[in-house]
Amino acid sequence: MQDYRNKPPLSYYRTALPSVDYSELQGKLIVIEGPDAVGRTTQVQRLKPWLEEYGHAVLDTGMARSALAGKGIREAKEGNTLGPITMTLYYATDFADRLENEIIPALRAGFVVLTDRYIFSIMARAIARGENRTWIERTAGFALVPHAVLYMRAEVKDLISRVVVGRGAFDYWESGLDLHFGKDMYESFVRYQSRLIQVFDNMAKPYGFQTIDASQSPDRVFASLQREIAKVVEMESPAQRAIRLKAARGAKAALKLVPGVAPAKSARKAAPAAKTAPKASAR
Amino acid sequence: MPVFLQNRLPGRLIVVEGIDGSGKSTQMSLLSQWLRRRGYAVTFSEWNSSPLVHETTRRGKKKEMFTPTSFSLIHATDFADRLEQYIIPLLKAGAVVCADRYAYTAFARDVVRGVDRAWVRNLYRFAIKPSLAFYFKVPLDVALGRILGGRDALKYYEAGMDLGLSRNIEESFRLFQGRILEEYEAMIDEMGFHVIDATKSIEAQQKEMRRIVLHEFGRVRPPGVLGTEVRVAGLSQ
Secondary structure, three states, rough: OOOOOOOOOOEEEEOOOOOHHHOOOOOEEEEEEEOOOOOHHHHHHHHHHHHHHHHOOOOEEEOOOOOOOOOHHHHHHHOOOOOOOHHHHHHHHHHHHHHHHHHHHHHHOOOOOEEOOOHHHHHHHHHHOOOOOHHHHHHHHHHEEOOOEEEEEEEEHHHHHHHHHHOOOOOOOOOOOOHHHOHHHHHHHHHHHHHHHHHHHHHHHOOOOEEEEEHHHHHHHHHHHHHHHHHHHOOOOOHHHHHHHHHOOOOOOOOOOOOOOOOOHHHHHOOOOHHHHHHHHOO | OOOOOOOOOOOEEEEEEEOOOOOOEEEEEEEHHHHHHHOOEEOOOOOOOOOOHHHHHHHHHHHOOHHHHHHHHHHHHHHHHHHEEEEHHHOOOOOOOEEEEOOOHHHHHHHHHOOOHHHOOOOOOOOOOOOEEEEEOOOOHHHHHHHHHOOOOOOOOOOOHHHHOOOHHHHHHHHHHHHHHHHHHHHHHHHEEEEEEOOOOOOHHHHHHHHHHHHHHHOOOOOOOOEEOOOOOOOOO
């Protein structure tokens, strides 16, 4: 597999989109990836207000949410004739529409774009279904290189408990039942999701994923995601910013605040749900 | 670059390509009737006709939502659906599948829209290589003369209005078709098209096609290729 780790953020992986001026892009692109039922969506919902608290304008987006193809995909999944290549390309169409009409305009305007899944899920699903790796890698090669790909990794057993406890039933597509990976929903889910995890694992290195252990509690996962995001997005409260600017102007600096040092600590403060520290001290 | 997968299935795939007004559909219709008389089970697949994708394409066109990339991808999705659900199963059954336009149409149109040439060729790598691909070669003025006038009003994407070549829809259509023609011409050797001179009489073109089919298929229907005498529901007329 080709190594894309030295590709700068907000350039394209392999193929430039026609009529896009890449030099205009200035926001931050953060990708949350991982298998089904790993808890991505919950985390994105918490990350958005956290980022906004720090004054960042956030666009959150995710699969099958495009104005163009979202409805068509949902309808196609309701039927029983959606083949694996067709599904892959339908999702690629949806992604292209969101990339060009939502993500790129938001980046141009300096937004933080938080995306629940990216091309890696499209690629993983295709590869797990036996489609040609080179074919889908090149097809998806018009995607922008993100500032960070946070891969929420868990074992199949963790996913199963989330599905059973959280949803109470296995989903047809999440179980890969379109290709009958196993005798029933459970067996198919186990085999299909194991393959997906394997494929994600193989992509981690060449695409520079930051792997987050998603078998931990949601709060710990949230804290890990915050830490990784703070490495690429400036996390400074308006008050901290004022102090820093004052210090920089040469005024008497009472506080020694270096930009980029505060995030982890202040992040915890800003997010009341992440109470790992108080719990530890109570013991 | 390897384009398409070899057809290892018993059926045969015949493709007609060319710009609008080249007369390819007329010729395909005549050829299919002749193949039926020779005992083949013949079926059709038309460009942009997947029921699964139809509504999305319609919405995108109506609201003029497409970019060159999403336009290319939705047509590939449409193609994939027809291939997975229709063309491949019929080839497995041993039918002759006649395709009015194939991936070559995307190679020509999408590249004119600014899509990367190598990217769109890779996009269709899952397609089956046709047994025969006929290209109907016609000068631009002849094709335009056949269609402008005797037809409905031109549509936005059909005329390539999204390229901004001209604000006049008919002029835009001319320029767009001219560029597509150039792409087709450049593809002849790369794709191994059988070139049919579409300025000749309909009869002469058909004679030439039949000669090529006989040469390729042989005079006797090969074993494994379904005949119309085998009455399979939905396959024969």
